[in-house]
Amino acid sequence: MEKSAFRCVECNKNALELHRDYSNGILKITICDSCQKPVDKYIEYDPVIILIDAILCKTQAFRHILFNTSLNIHWKLCVFCLLCEAYLRWSVLQQGSEQSSDPADIIRYTKEWDFYGMFGLAALELMAFCGGVFCFLWLSVGLLGARPQPLDPQQLLRALLLSCYGKVLVIPAVIWEHDYSPLCLGLIKLFVLTSNSQAIRGRGTFSSLLFQ
Structure with a gap:
């Protein structure tokens, strides 16, 4: 997926990356420049939790699925x-x-x-x-x-x-x-x-x- 397609799940602003990969396998979630919150907190969540939030009709879960995943079903x-x-x-x-x-x-x-x-x-x-x-x-x-x-x-x-x-x-x-x-x-x-x-x-x- 192209990086330009990423969106912040909180404010819906464009983001260049979801996380930054440092040496020794250390990952750090990117913070949104607009709302100062994690761009996509769901990248650390289990798919079952994401599904539950989608069933609960949370907008953040829909944004994660639509913009920050390659789900194509x-x-x-x-x-x-x-x-x-x-x-x-x-x-x-x-x-x-x-x-x-x-x-x-x-x-x-x-x-x-x-x-x-x-x-x-x-x-x-x-x-x-x-x-x-x-x-x-x-x-x-x-x-x-x-x-x-x-x-x-x-x-x-x-x-x-x-x-x-x-x-x-x-x-x-x-x-x-x-x-x-x-x-x-x-x-x-x-x-x-x-x-x-x-x-x-x-x-x-x-x-x-x-x-x-």
């Missing part, structure tokens, strides 16, 4: 989350429909075309959501009349996709089905939206004018 995570959401919708559809002995219906259930349809629908909704976020940020900043740093669409898209990890929680919600499943699914959607907003806030640039 956002597309794989996106496909997995879409599969989870498609399965949830498909299971609800199957529960609401009665099984039929008609050969045409048997073939349809065998091929599970409904599942692929739900996957396509979830993908379209995700694309619409990401496009809506882009339009909202551009229009909002335009109305503010400010001139922020250039927006990196690829980086913002990566932030949105990574912050959709909460959709994985639909798996235990489906497995442990009970009377409160609709409430659980609503809370999961709220959690995903909260993660999206924190990821956008951690991304900075345009969104810093809106959320800070």
Whole structure:
């Protein structure tokens, strides 16, 4: 990763390095010139702690993941989350429909075309959501009349996709089905939206004018 891509997890300012390597394996964390705090405290943390802070929607954890690591699984995570959401919708559809002995219906259930349809629908909704976020940020900043740093669409898209990890929680919600499943699914959607907003806030640039 290029050093110019590093960011301070506290104030979101650019940093030349995360740590300095002295002789005999001695490492010293770099202090940010702007906020006088460690540029990235998470480089000393265990990945499990970083994951917990991300689940708690801490902006610093999102900045660490987005700017100071080479994590590049956002597309794989996106496909997995879409599969989870498609399965949830498909299971609800199957529960609401009665099984039929008609050969045409048997073939349809065998091929599970409904599942692929739900996957396509979830993908379209995700694309619409990401496009809506882009339009909202551009229009909002335009109305503010400010001139922020250039927006990196690829980086913002990566932030949105990574912050959709909460959709994985639909798996235990489906497995442990009970009377409160609709409430659980609503809370999961709220959690995903909260993660999206924190990821956008951690991304900075345009969104810093809106959320800070």
